Amino acid sequence: MFKLTVDSVELEFNGRKILQDIYLDCSTGEVVGLLGRNGSGKSSLLKIIFGVLTPTHKYLSINEDVLDKGYHKNRVAYLPQHNYLPKGIPVSSLAKMLVATEYWNEFSNLEIYKIHHRKKTEQLSGGELRQLGMLMILYSRSYFILLDEPFTHVTPIQADYFKGIINTVAKNKGIIVTDHQYRNIMDVSDRLIVIADGCTKPITSTEDLVTYNYLSGNN
């Protein structure tokens, strides 16, 4: 079992503190849901873990190994909020670059891949691109997967299907997922963390989400 830990993150933009008291861990075998209001710093935290955003301070480790950037040696993979797949390249070529050999059979038998693998990325709809982009990250060789808004642009029935895939993949990997479709996040996650006022807080009940101003209390 591997455990990713991120601690003591300090991030500010133009003198404004965004993150200041952050502790988050995720072990292989679990899905951790990350919630927070718009602008609370969820995407920033995922970028810091992956290694594409450098904060003033951070501690990041996998087991006893202290890391500078999660993406080194492919230990962490990241689905950004917006499409990351380049135009002009067939889906099958991208998939062969990203999907790990041990998952290839499972991935290449997915209906969505079979339907679209010969197309170039610009020939797909936003939702199709989102789904394929997420699946390629989930089935990559990385042990830790960060998903930023995987359910956005995805219909409810597809979201249910993806929750199943996320939970299956999480038997071998650790997954940190954030999305504003909080019911999907609650369904798919083994535990929940909210970012409020720059700090991470563990969530044990829906009331906690009201306390931390994530839900209004009428939900």
Ligand SMILES: Nc1ncnc2c1ncn2[C@@H]1O[C@H](COP(=O)(O)OP(=O)(O)OP(=O)(O)O)[C@@H](O)[C@H]1O
């Ligand atoms: N490159 C940047 N320069 C200046 N400010 C930034 C930059 N990136 C993010 N911010 C600010 O940092 C804060 C946190 O942004 P972030 O994207 O991490 O929030 P979020 O919780 O993911 O928001 P959302 O749920 O709306 O996607 C926001 O107030 C945002 O305006």
